[in-house]
Amino acid sequence: MIQSALDSSDYLAGDDLVDLADAGVVALAASLREQAPSDADFARAAFEWVRDRVAHSLDVQDARVTVTATEVLVERVGLCFAKSHLLVALLRSEGIPAGFCYQRLRAGDSFVLHGLVAVYLDGDWHRQDPRGNRAGVAADFSLTGERLAFAVDPGVGELDYPDVLVRPDTGVVAALHASSDALELCRSGLPSTLGEGN
Numbered sequence: 001m002i003q004s005a006l007d008s009s010d011y012l013a014g015d016d017l018v019d020l021a022d023a024g025v026v027a028l029a030a031s032l033r034e035q036a037p038s039d040a041d042f043a044r045a046a047f048e049w050v051r052d053r054v055a056h057s058l059d060v061q062d063a064r065v066t067v068t069a070t071e072v073l074v075e076r077v078g079l080c081f082a083k084s085h086l087l088v089a090l091l092r093s094e095g096i097p098a099g100f101c102y103q104r105l106r107a108g109d110s111f112v113l114h115g116l117v118a119v120y121l122d123g124d125w126h127r128q129d130p131r132g133n134r135a136g137v138a139a140d141f142s143l144t145g146e147r148l149a150f151a152v153d154p155g156v157g158e159l160d161y162p163d164v165l166v167r168p169d170t171g172v173v174a175a176l177h178a179s180s181d182a183l184e185l186c187r188s189g190l191p192s193t194l195g196e197g198n
Contacts, residue, residue, distance in 0.1 A: 008097045008120070010166045011092070011097035011098060011099050011120065011164075011166060012092050012095065012096075012097055013092070013166070014089070014092065014093075015167065016068065017067065017068050017069065017085050017167070017168055017173065018069055018085055018088050018089045018092065018167075019068050019069050019070050019089060020069065020089040020090075020092050020093040021093075022069065022070040022073075022089075024070060024073050024074065025069055025070060025073060025086075025089050025090060025093055026093055028049070028073065028090065029046070029090045029093040029094050032045045032046055032049060032090070032094075033094050039094075039095075039096055039121055040121055040122070040143060042094055042096070043091060043096055043119050043121060043128075043141070044141040046087060046090040046091055046094075047087060047117075047128050047130055047141040048141065049090075050072075050083050050086050050087045050090070050130040051083075051130045051131070051132055051133065051139065052132070052133075053076065054072055054073075054076050054077060054078060054083050054086065054130075054132070055076060055077045055078075055132065056077075056078070056079065056080065056083070056131055056132040056134075057077055057078060057079050057182040057183065057186070058079075058182075058183065058186055059132060059134050060077065061183065062077045062182065062183075063181045063182050063183045063184070064077055064182060065082075065176060065179050065180060065181065065182045065185070066078040066079075066082045067082055067085070067173065067176045067177060068085060069085045069086040069088070069089035069090075072085060072086040073086055078182075079115075079176070079182055079185075079186070080114055080115040080116075080129075080130075080131045081113075081115035081168065081172050081173075081176065082176065083115075083130045083131065083132070084100060084115045084116065084117045084130060084168070085168060087117045087128070087130045088100065088117055091117075091119055096119060096120070096121065097119070097120035098117055098118065098119045098120065099117070099118050099120075099125075099164035099165055099166055100115065100116070100117065100118070100164070100165040100166075100167070100168050100169070101115075101116040101117065101118045101127050101160075101161060101163070101164055101165070102114065102115055102116065102161045102169060102172075102194055103116065103148075103150060103152055103158070103159070103160050103161065104152075104157075104158055104159045104161070104192065104193065105150055105152065105158050106153070106156050106157065106158055107190075110192060111157065111158070111192040111193070112186075112190040112191070112192055113169070113171075113172060113190060113191050113192065113193070113194065114131075114149075114150060115168075115172065116128065116129050116148065117129075117130060118164040121143060122143060125164055126142070126143050126146075127146055127148065128141055128142075128148075129147075129148040129149045129150075131149045133149075137149045137150075161194055169191070169194050169195065170195065171191040171193075171194065171195055172190075172191055175189055175190060175191055
């Protein structure tokens with residue numbers, strides 16, 4: 001069950017990561033909105049753009065670290081967290097409340113966080129996963145049932161964090177800022193729980 005004390009103004013705000021006033025972000029959002037005038041259609045278009053046109057760092061073995069929405073848009077590459085920053089910026093720039101959600105997934109003998117986006121439409125939050133599809137991983141936009149890249153297995157300690165955060169997790173952001181190699185970060189430096197490094 002997704003939890004949030006919704007104050008829509010909080011979930012529409014920009015900041016140094018969700019830099020929704022950036023000219024490139026504004027232009028892309030406006031272009032997508034022109035092709036998809038309803039909020040639901042625009043949210044789908046923005047999701048699909050980020051999912052399909054921004055490569056996931058691991059999938060393409062690209063070591064560049066991107067953090068802000070603008071960096072992700074310019075470089076067209078990022079980890080799930082960074083891709084989420086861009087998607088939230090696009091949604092908020094067009095007046096659609098959006099926030100950040102996380103999963104805790106098993107990775108070998110340990111755990112890592114996985115970043116998602118929640119969009120507020122039709123009176124409820126809907127989680128979306130713009131990570132990017134590949135063999136064995138298929139996520140799609142949906143307002144009628146989650147179609148995420150990964151289903152958690154509580155039996156092995158995995159979990160869905162229920163909260164929709166206004167800002168990205170501080171531990172995740174700190175890990176991204178501290179790294180100069182996204183691939184190495186995935187091998188040994190990703191946070192395993194929310195708030196890690198606070």
